[in-house]
Amino acid sequence: MEETYMDFWFVRLLVNLLGYATIFVPGYLLIRYLRKIRYDETAGPGFFQQLAKLCVFGKENEHNTEKNSGAKKSETVDPSQNVFVLVFCFFGLQGAYLTWGLLQERIMTFEYGATSGAPGEQFKNSQFLVFINRILAFFIGISVLFVKEQPPHTAPLYKYSYSSFSNIMSSWFQYEALKFVSFPTQVLAKASKVIPVMLMGKVVSKKTYEYHEYITALMISLGVGMFLMTSGDVTRNTEKQTTIAGIIMLLGYMSFDSFTSNWQGELFRQYKMSSIQMMAGVNMFSCLLTSVSLIEQGGFVECIAFMFSHPTFVVHAVILSLCSACGQLFIFYTIEKFGPVTFTIIMTLRQAFAILLSCIIYGHPLTFVGVLGVLVVFLALFLRIYANQRARALKAALEASERNASNV
Template sequence: MKCKENLILFVASITYAFIISVVAKPVARLISDNPSWILNLSFIVTTYFLVILPIYLIGTNNRFANFFGLHQEIEYTEVKKEETQNNRKEDSRKSKYVKLLMCFFALQASYLTWGILQEKIMTTDYVKFDGTKEKFRDSQFIVFINRVLAFTLSGIILFFQGKLNDRTPLYQYSFCSVSNILSSWFQYEALKYISFPIQVVAKSCKVIPVMVVSTAVSKKSYKKSDYFLALIISLGMIAFLNGVPSQSDVSTATTISGVILLISYLGADSFTSSWQSQLFTTYKQSEIQMMFGVNTMSVLLTTVSLFLTDGFMYSFSFMERHPIFILDCTLTAIASASGQFAIFYTIAEFGPMIFALLMTLRQGLSVLLSCIIYNHVIEPVGILGVVIIFSALIYKGTTSEKKGKSVQSPQKDEVV
């Protein structure tokens, strides 16, 4: 009976997705050559639903799962913590500093390059041979390019390590994969409405909504120093926004769209980290296996979505008109994939707090480089706001590091 119900649901979902993607999309293009981000988002989510539903039905149905070998008994391998700790003790203090410098430069080089390129792709005009200009519009294709390279590299590493047999059900990766894709999509789309410095500074204030949600939902209590720190960050954000000159050609609706997209990014990104932590706890996979599993689903989801929404046709046509766009996409993918490996190594060697400090410094440098390269104007009060925010975050990171020295293993977070 359950199989029959699942089959009916599966057929209905395919029919629904077919109607939306094949019929409604051309209608939307007749209305406007550039549909709103809300309409584009609805099409993207619909096509994801088409992919996730059959994978979920197969993974949760015993008959299908046994046929495909998805319900195998999970054998967990305990990590030999004592051996790992003894190996780490053999490293001299000098080599630790060398590794820390390597991690610092790897993270800065990867993510500073990635930030500059993503702003270039989404905000600047590409010039044709005849001198006409146009902007690239399909954010999902950029996400696809990044995920393909990360999927390939992590797969190669697991192949040579002999660890491709991840026992985590594929549908479990689908949830954080969707949120991971959408968080990147929201981030790229937001650049069409707000500047990159505003986006980076707003993302650095993520601690504030986390505290609010945790207090309201989980009834979690915080120390007075945490609330004071959140207040300082809020004041810094207010100062920064007051120091960014408003553009007369930007409408209120455009500003609201940017804010909504930025808030959506923070929500999707928070869900991704939480779900990945749960998978780590439940299935005990490695970081590379997590990277491979999530990117496998991401490539599958974005491939189907881009095919149904003509995203491939538009993007390849854009590449033909602007060959430099191919180089930008390639460098963005390399920077994103190398950054993920740098994250894994930094957290494994030095813990999440040192990693957070390095990424906070990266955010500050990203704002500086963006202002220099793309001529963003920030008044003195805005610069003061940036200094206040990042000083507060660095202080939080250093105090947390001192309190967390007794922790034996880093929390595996923000891995994709």
């Protein structure tokens, strides 16, 4: 059974990768050629010439000149304001994605066109939902760019494609992994996402983390895991065994998911773009990639026919896409302001928050181990905040002493 599924899974993965390769391979060759001939120095004033220049080169020269010649501005941020923004991002992410999750489950399990005498039909193509979510988010992002003034955009557009591809692949690996892993394995993977994000940050951005950051990340993973294992529906997926295919797909999901937030954080750091610019750029490539995959697999015709047959599905899909777009605004804003690790911690806590909310609403009992897990999480968060504040205070004191020494 496992070997048969491994073959089927591998074929599906190859089909998806070959579909994406029809975009990435010609794009890579074109980018390499235009950079080799220094097309940015010879491009004409026409629309397509400037579009090619923007896609391949962006405005890197202007960005580098401004970075090298301009004096570095020191911004003083009120710590209380920073906490308020973090709390705003936390509840914004929770609200957007809790609503999005409920709506997605509703759409995938709802029988459209059902009558008292005959059953309806369910919508099965989750990739088409992803496409609708992305295209609406793209149009919202573009609309905001035209209405509200943004900082100068200097990043080459093709760099957005990396996080678009990794986001699509992480979603694909996640959905496939859920079919062939046990409930404890799912919990372990969801609770320990902070660690892969930190490790990926060392690879993508060459970041260094203090010992207390690793320790508190492990504590958060342990606490969330304890809570999810004992306070959720522990009978779920008990008939499933974790297979080699499931482990491979979980590793793929965690790797691509960790890369996505870290790459977006690196773009924010390098090019100082706004969260709206990031949203428009990432979703532009996400629309392109998902549409190519749907066209090649024949999903567009089937899904559009379903939309015409069931207008209620259109309403549900639009509401779902609005929740997704709202959630993306909070995602990019959180990564821009606080970085990928803080964002991942918030999304990890979302799993426990959803179950805690379910326990409160439906009266499910909380176990002692679950309560202990919540206490471990709060202790880890307190230690992390305390250690970060102490590190900032020591850094400020050191800078002040250096300024005083230089003035003597």
